[in-house]
């Protein structure tokens with residue numbers, strides 16, 4: 001037992017076990033058959049090709065928002081701004097779509113994506129500059145800027161960008177097909193999945209190999225010592241804030257173009273916050289974020305489906321997410337305490 | 345000294361205690377009794393296991409094997425520091441736990457068992473929580489923020505905090521390594537008075553002056569084992585050195601010859617700078633190639649700021665620092681300087697290493713932007729050269745004991761011969777052997793042409809080895825001497841404290 005609990009896999013295995021247990025307790029407490037409901041959830045999350053594809057669709061923005069949090073997180077910066085960056089990314093990308101003439105082809109698609117990344121970057125740059133020049137806490141600024149991003153989308157689609165053809169529905173005109181990423185096998189899963197995983201792998205390499213990874217480790221461990229040895233904290237912090245913003249901005253345009261087909265309110269189902277939690281659960285490890293976002297996306301899809309078919313209260317999905325995060329934070333903490341008590 | 349306390353039953357007994365961290369056996373089958381009313385000096389080289397042994401008693405770690413009996417029949421009654429506190433045991437750690445943003449009094453109140461819910465304003469003189477503070481450190485203003493105190497002063501506050509709680513046994517882990525001589529003397533007096541009032545004291549130290557001033561009993565550890573446990577009267581200075589080091593390591597490092605040229609190598613010109621709690625005004629120094637230039641002063645008089653400005657870490661307001669004629673100072677906060685001088689900073693745990701990273705990376709900090717990771721064998725060899733224990737490149741720097749961490753920083757900074765050395769309290773927390781090795785290394789770098797700026801409070805060492813000694817007080821260089829036999833400890837001491845002016 002003692003040896004086993006010190007192994008690397010123990011926290012993950014125990015977290016999963018504990019989460020299954022609290023989920024069962026939760027279902028029992030709301031008068032549902034625990035085992036059957038959990039089995040149903042599995043089916044609704046990944047049980048058939050449709051469920052699986054819908055889970056993957058949700059995985060993409062969650063994964064990208066988690067990566068957007070994890071990038072500045074590697075330096076110890078706590079950004080909660082993925083939600084706002086996602087919205088601004090969508091705005092910038094949509095703006096390009098609106099000004100481009102019809103059928104611009106692959107170049108148009110690239111322009112849309114680049115614009116989205118630039119929009120997100122801008123929303124990472126502002127809190128980044130405030131942080132490194134004026135020492136203003138990035139958590140507060142990113143939190144506040146989320147409201148700006150979300151409300152700005154509303155302002156645009158209720159105002160100048162509303163397409164008259166929508167008969168009053170607040171939304172822009174639809175994205176033409178050539179400005180949308182390709183889909184896989186006729187599902188709603190789009191090439192953004194490949195891009196997101198690609199970014200995760202690239203980040204993993206950047207954060208674990210080479211000079212830059214060591215510089216980030218030193219600066220996040222001890223800023224003063226890093227600066228003593230000629231490292232530039234301000235520049236690194238700004239760069240990471242911008243990179244994080246760019247990734248979230250891409251997630252925004254993926255949602256607007258590939259999933260919703262146009263820019264409209266309700267662009268994100270809280271992906272920014274979910275991504276933030278996923279990043280923290282994954283300890284800011286890009287390669288951990290990939291499976292964890294898939295797991296959380298599955299939980300959300302299953303929760304949504306259960307609402308429809310099993311008459312489980314609408315809040316259950318949120319409660320289950322909350323329970324997942326609580327167990328995932330508590331179990332490793334308890335293990336650490338146990339280890340601390342009995343030596344390494 | 346104290347009346348034969350050995351006749352009474354011991355307050356605490358440790359029996360056959362063992363404790364390992366992964367492959368390191370930190371404490372190996374140690375049995376020792378601790379009595380009330382007695383000062384036990386615990387000595388031993390860096391990494392001998394002194395801190396670990398006391399942390400076992402205090403409940404920070406649990407022993408792998410062995411028994412701890414405290415005050416009566418029960419076995420192993422302590423499983424956390426809280427239990428230890430309940431039994432009247434307190435410990436001041438090498439790296440202490442104060443909240444910098446709170447005032448001294450608030451920090452003391454946080455740990456005070458009788459803190460009322462509503463804190464009334466009362467005259468500080470009548471405040472029970474400040475009573476101990478006035479006894480051992482009357483110079484500290486209780487309403488000052490802890491963050492603005494010097495390391496030595498923080499140490500004293502931490503000590504007061506513990507003394508407020510513990511009535512029976514106080515464990516002090518190298519308390520004097522960060523104290524000025526005057527502060528240390530006051531502490532010695534206080535430790536004696538504690539013992540006379542029946543409190544047991546365990547005093548971990550490397551300084552024989554501490555032992556001489558207040559120990560009743562001396563215990564010596566080496567490589568995890570207790571190798572000596574004797575009454576203080578029964579051992580003399582040389583015997584003590586032999587027992588601690590296992591050798592006749594009484595000799596000192598040979599001081600270097602005089603500098604070969606007068607050509608200044610490291611120049612400080614009209615330098616002014618300020619930080620939150622220190623200012624420097626118009627400092628002018630010229631250090632020649634091969635010269636060892638010592639700056640004496642009570643800590644907190646601008647030395648740490650001077651060091652950081654010369655190292656290019658802290659921004660200066662005016663003037664310049666030149667190395668062979670080129671500026672190496674940071675003129676604006678946005679300017680990032682490459683490290684130009686070998687720099688051993690004050691408080692290396694905070695200023696000289698990244699605690700969460702391994703020794704290999706910590707050794708490579710100087711060439712972070714250029715080279716990749718070095719082969720493990722090289723890293724191990726470098727660690728062994730400076731006797732960092734354990735020389736395991738994968739170990740986290742934060743897990744090293746205080747002295748070994750200091751050696752780690754020295755191993756990195758003094759590995760290559762450079763143009764200048766900036767050493768701030770370079771031997772802090774080091775045992776005799778390591779101290780000698782560090783001085784030898786610095787002197788040989790000077791002999792090879794480096795300009796050495798040495799900030800210290802070890803007046804005897806300075807008088808023995810420095811070519812030039814300057815005294816710093818309140819951000820100024822008050823006086824500068826060529827070293828000779830006419831210069832005395834008293835003279836420098838008086839200048840440090842400003843006693844001349846009075």
Ligand SMILES: Nc1ncnc2c1ncn2[C@@H]1O[C@H](COP(=O)(O)OP(=O)(O)O)[C@@H](O)[C@H]1O
Pocket residue numbers: 365368369370388389390391392393394395396397733734743744745746747
């Ligand atoms: N928490 C820890 N984890 C791993 N190794 C440790 C830890 N604490 C101490 N050690 C190791 O145990 C040995 C004894 O350390 P310590 O008791 O701090 O020595 P000292 O006699 O200098 O106080 C050292 O080799 C040190 O590196």
Ligand SMILES: [Mg+2]
Pocket residue numbers: 391394395396438517745746
């Ligand atoms: Mg120690």
